[in-house]
Amino acid sequence: MYLTASKKLLEIAKYQFKLILTAHFSIAVALCLLTPFMFSVRYLDSHGSTFVLERFVSLIGAILLTPLFMPEQDKNIAELVQSKRTEHIFTIFVRLAISVLFMAFCIAMMGIVMRLLQCDFEMGTLLTGTFATALFLGAIGFAFHAVTNNVVIGYLAALTYYLLNFTLGSKLKNVFLFSLTRSSFNEKYWLLGLGALLLLASLLWKIAVAKTSLYK
Secondary structure, three states, rough: HHHHHHHHHHHHHHHHHHHHHHHHHHHHHHHHHHHHHHHHOOOOOOHHHHHHHHHHHHHHHHHHHHHHHHHOOOOHHHHHHHHOOOHHHHHHHHHHHHHHHHHHHHHHHHHHHHHHHHOOOOOOHHHHHHHHHHHHHHHHHHHHHHHHOOHHHHHHHHHHHHHHHHOOHHHHHHHOHHHHHHOOOOOHHHHHHHHHHHHHHHHHHHHHHEEEEEEO
């Protein structure tokens, strides 16, 4: 039974990767690979390392999580999945899990590369903080995409909030994205918690909408 379930999960994961994740994974990798060319990441101090990871690499959260409902924007696919809402939500969850794990992997690899380039920073704190920022940005895009069924609006919502952090700064208080540059980690707990809640609420929203559509 467990072997069969594992095989089915692996098949779904492989299919979803080919269907939607490959392109966005490639963009996220490209952004990480471009980082050393856009910033001088050799011999950075703690503040410089924080700037690169927290304010730039964290954008991969929006890249990876925002577009996960894209296949369902096709009307024919949307009608098909409405009749299989449980299986559909499970598929979305698989996409989400793969994307979050890959996001964590990219951030960790960037941290390792920067450490090899003699950057000076506290690895656990900075990588966890960057992950929290990326997750929250991605969750904003994911939520707006879920509600509007429009990936462009999802991207715009995430980008708008990202830019607001440069103008409003610490006025955003517990949801300020770049708190590590001000030597504060408390905001990261809020970003992790609220990001997870946004992802969960978006999935529940999709379940509710699919159920309503099914019985119309």
